[in-house]
Amino acid sequence: MFMIAVLVxxxxxxLLRYTQSGKSTTYAGLMAESFGSLGSLAVQICVMVTNLGCLIIYLIIIGDVLCGNESGGTLHLGHSMVELSCLCYTLCCALCYAPIDSLRHSSAISILLAVVFIAISSAMAIYAFWKGKTQNMRLLPDFANQVSIFDLFTTVPVLVTGFGFHVNIHPIRSELSRPSDMSYAVRISLAISIAIYFSIGFFGYMLFGESIMSDILVNFDQNSDSAIGQLVNNTVRLSYAMHLALVFPVINFSLRTNIDELLFAKKPVLAKDKSRFTILTCLLLALTYTIAIVIPNIWYLFQFLGSTTVVCLSFIFPGAIVLRDVHGISRRKDKVMAILVIIMAILTSMIAIAANLWTVG
Structure with missing residues (x-):
């Protein structure tokens, strides 16, 4: 996790260095300066695939929390509240028409929920440890049970997806009073992300041990026999499901806009064409919902995104920009680092994809 954060x-x-030297203020524009229209198109396609994958992941998590899931013969209960399901669905549909500036509210909620989630899970883990009810934890992988050392590489795409925020660099940079502060903002964000990911992973594994699910929220169903403990579990799971339902339309907004610009570049603005807006929105919702039903859990989506589009946006494209060096500002060590980053990204992605195909086969 730390290595990926450093590479990010x-x-x-x-990206920031070439943005300062060039005229572009977007990621796609930056790629267009180096590789022309094909570079810009490559970024757009990767962004669309990544956003679509994130929407599918959100629906899978909401489905797991509300409807339950089963793993290794263990049934994890959901909440069969029709009212809550309808509410989440209504919010997703209604907020598709909300302005994009509502993103600031969902971002604040996401950070707050992450902090609350860490506080609750850590308190539960410490309490379980005090009572001697924590699960046994292995510090090293168990290679005796048909697990290969190459399976370790399958975790890399998941971590890459967790740190894949390069597309947001330019929009956030443009809103800062001093664009030069973006580097500090990135490092602070990386430090916060590492702390959050590590804390949730550690205390979650401490609580659930080998029974932990790829979607840890599913585990918060039967961990406590008391009414208060069950209330805490339900609060964690349902509040996060509601959060995802609120964030869903924002990502859908970006996905829909990119697809419309790609397919209907010569048509009027999407907001002024209600029929095209409605048809495109319904098609995207139907597509994401169908794929979310077919795919069994979020692990496969994280693997796919982290091995393909996210790794391109996070490592391969920035490295290619440095090697292209249209502004002549790359130093020798920059090009060496760019080559190493690209090689590492390609190798780890290929090994992760091969390991997953081998497991599925």
Whole structure:
């Protein structure tokens, strides 16, 4: 996790440096300066695939929390509240028409929920440890049970997806009073992300041990026999499901806009064409819902995104920009680092994809 965070910081610096030297203020524009229209198109396609994958992941998590899931013969209960399901669905549909500036509210909620989630899960883990009810934890992988060392690489795409925020660099940078502060903002964000991911992973594993699910929220169903403990579990799961339902339309907004610009570049603005807006929205909702039903859990989506589009946006494209060096500002060590980043990204992605195909086969 720390290694990926360091590489992300390096590639973000590449993007910021070339943004300052060029005229572009977007990621797609930056790629267009180096590789023309094909570079811009590549970024747009990767952004669309990544956003679509995130929407599918959100629906899978909401489905797991509300409807339950089963793993290894263990049934994890959901909440069969028709009212709550309808509410989440209504929010998703209604907020598709909300302005994009509502993103600031969902971002604040997401950070707050992450802090609350850590506080609750850590308190539960410490209490379980005090009572001697924590699960046994292994510090090293168990290679005896048909697990290969190459399976360790399957975790890399998941972590890459967790740190894949390069597309948001330019919009956030443009809103800062001093664009030069973006580097500090990135490092602070990386530090906060590492702390959050590590805390949730550690205390979650401490609580659930080998029974932990790829979607940890599913585990918060039967961990406590008391009414208060069950209330805490339900609060964690349902509040996060509501949060995802609120964030869903924002990502859908970006996905819909990119697809419309790609397919209907010569048509009027999407907001002024209600029929095209409605048809495109319904098609995207139907597509994401169908794929979310077919795919069994979020692990496969994280693997796919982290091995393909996210790794391109996070490592391969920034490295390629440095090697292209249209502004002549790359130093020798920058190009060496760019080559190493690209090689590492390609190799780990290929190994992760091969390991997953081998497991599925």
């Amino acid at each position: 910081d390096i590639t973000v610096e590449f």
